[in-house]
Amino acid sequence: MPKILIVDDEVDICEMMSFTFDSHGFETFVAHDAAAAFELVKTEDPDLVVSDIRMPKGGGMKLLEDIKNHNADRPKVFLITGYSDNTREEAISAGAEDVLAKPIKLQELVERVTSAI
Numbered sequence: 743m744p745k746i747l748i749v750d751d752e753v754d755i756c757e758m759m760s761f762t763f764d765s766h767g768f769e770t771f772v773a774h775d776a777a778a779a780f781e782l783v784k785t786e787d788p789d790l791v792v793s794d795i796r797m798p799k800g801g802g803m804k805l806l807e808d809i810k811n812h813n814a815d816r817p818k819v820f821l822i823t824g825y826s827d828n829t830r831e832e833a834i835s836a837g838a839e840d841v842l843a844k845p846i847k848l849q850e851l852v853e854r855v856t857s858a859i
Contacts, residue, residue, distance in 0.1 A: 744859050745842045747786045747817070748794035749779040749805065755846075759792065762848045768854075776800030788817045792851070795823040795833075795841075803836065810837040817833060818858050822846055831832050 748759045749782045753774065760770040771786050772797045773779035777799050783791065791809065795802035809819060817836070821833050824844040833841045839858050842851065 743769045745788040746773045747782055747788040747791045749773045751797040759814055766852050776805040779805050792820045795821050806836055808846045
């Protein structure tokens, strides 16, 4: 069963994504900031991380940097944002698999994650 880590400071978004991924056969973990997410990356070894870019306590770009410094190959990282100081190209060149705009279309996200894994 593939493992997905969902990272967003908005609890409702995490619950909605978690429910959707669970119903598609994924095991999900949730964190509400980059520091907690990075600890879960180290302990749970997820296949993929879906993270908001803008969050308190370090955003998605910082999390991406920490993950790639820890292990450049795993997990894959998808970033989501309503607004970002970074361009999509900057995120991809930093190692993100993809960058998606909010509001997220959940079926499209599940399809992209499934094909990435």
